[in-house]
Amino acid sequence: MSSDxxxxxxxxxxxxxPQMPDATLFAADVEARLASGSxxxxxxxxxxxxxxxxxxxxxxxxxxxxxxxxxxPVAGRALGHSLQAAGANAGGAIQGAIExxxxxxxxxxxxxxxQLFWLATGVLVALVAAGLVKLSQET
Amino acid sequence: xxxxxxxxxxVELAALAAAGGRREFGELARRHGSAVRALLRRMGAQPxxxxxxxxxxxxxxxxxxxxxxxxxxxxxxxxRIAARQYLKRKSRDARxxxxxxxxxxxxxxxxxxxxxxDEALKALSETERLCVSLCHGAGMSHPEIAAAMNLPLGTxxxxxxxxxxxxxxxxxxxxxxxGQHRDGSIQGGRTAHVV
Numbered sequence: 272m273s274s275d276x277x278x279x280x281x282x283x284x285x286x287x288x289p290q291m292p293d294a295t296l297f298a299a300d301v302e303a304r305l306a307s308g309s310x311x312x313x314x315x316x317x318x319x320x321x322x323x324x325x326x327x328x329x330x331x332x333x334x335x336x337x338x339x340x341x342x343x344p345v346a347g348r349a350l351g352h353s354l355q356a357a358g359a360n361a362g363g364a365i366q367g368a369i370e371x372x373x374x375x376x377x378x379x380x381x382x383x384x385x386q387l388f389w390l391a392t393g394v395l396v397a398l399v400a401a402g403l404v405k406l407s408q409e410t
Numbered sequence: 411x412x413x414x415x416x417x418x419x420x421v422e423l424a425a426l427a428a429a430g431g432r433r434e435f436g437e438l439a440r441r442h443g444s445a446v447r448a449l450l451r452r453m454g455a456q457p458x459x460x461x462x463x464x465x466x467x468x469x470x471x472x473x474x475x476x477x478x479x480x481x482x483x484x485x486x487x488x489x490r491i492a493a494r495q496y497l498k499r500k501s502r503d504a505r506x507x508x509x510x511x512x513x514x515x516x517x518x519x520x521x522x523x524x525x526x527x528d529e530a531l532k533a534l535s536e537t538e539r540l541c542v543s544l545c546h547g548a549g550m551s552h553p554e555i556a557a558a559m560n561l562p563l564g565t566x567x568x569x570x571x572x573x574x575x576x577x578x579x580x581x582x583x584x585x586x587x588x589g590q591h592r593d594g595s596i597q598g599g600r601t602a603h604v605v
Contacts, residue, residue, distance in 0.1 A: 285452070304465060
């Protein structure tokens with residue numbers, strides 16, 4: 272800072288800021304906003320985790336039971352059939368849950384692994400871009 | 411035995427806040443909220459607007475707490491965040507941009523006797539007030555202010571100088587104030603009077 276910029280008396284006056292009477296209230300507001308932001312983030316992460324988990328379970332059930340049907344022709348056929356039925360029921364239930372969440376149009380059942388991968392990648396890229404835009408606005 | 415929040419230094423609190431400690435950050439907001447709000451008011455923000463911007467600044471500071479290394483004070487760090495956010499908000503309104511060419515008449519404050527800084531700042535134009543507050547309140551250099559306000563460096567320097575001259579005149583003790591010429595120039599060189 273050059274001598275033109277520095278004035279110790281003015282600096283001291285600016286540095287002297289008495290505690291405002293509502294300082295505690297202000298801090299409480301800040302904490303409340305932090306808590307609220309944390310709740311929203313937790314909710315969003317939980318929802319995303321649940322949706323992701325449902326899709327993962329559904330996909331793995333389909334895969335396991337297809338293999339079970341193909342590889343146990345004699346001894347495990349009865350077991351395989353019952354598991355397949357259970358898998359179909361579970362898959363149907365999960366699909367129903369996904370549909371209830373408003374994701375009917377996604378028709379995830381018809382999507383292949385690579386399609387889901389690219390879909391997830393696209394969503395991640397969009398989230399990162401949105402984050403960068405927000406960050407650039409704040410700085 | 412664990413230390414209470416009141417016993418912890420700002421740097422310790424900031425480190426705990428960086429790990430997600432909301433209570434620790436609340437303590438930082440309690441300690442430095444008044445200074446940040448006062449700076450924003452000195453920059454020209456209305457009290458409610460100052461509180462909003464200060465809250466936003468503390469939110470940003472919480473998100474970036476890991477970046478605070480304790481090289482300066484925590485208050486100075488948040489003040490700079492708040493000052494930049496206030497400038498951004500103002501630049502959206504594009505109020506101060508129009509003042510670059512046309513120097514508006516500053517309101518006259520005729521308080522008898524000594525006046526405090528907040529009163530004295532009212533004698534400055536809006537841009538002078540911003541430049542002086544950013545320089546002396548938020549600790550920003552002239553080039554930083556020029557970049558933040560999107561003004562030429564020379565313009566910022568002259569705003570700061572004019573603002574400081576007016577502040578010194580306002581804050582000077584009575585004899586020095588009587589030394590002012592009718593055209594507004596100041597006779598004698600006393601700087602600000604610290605009350």
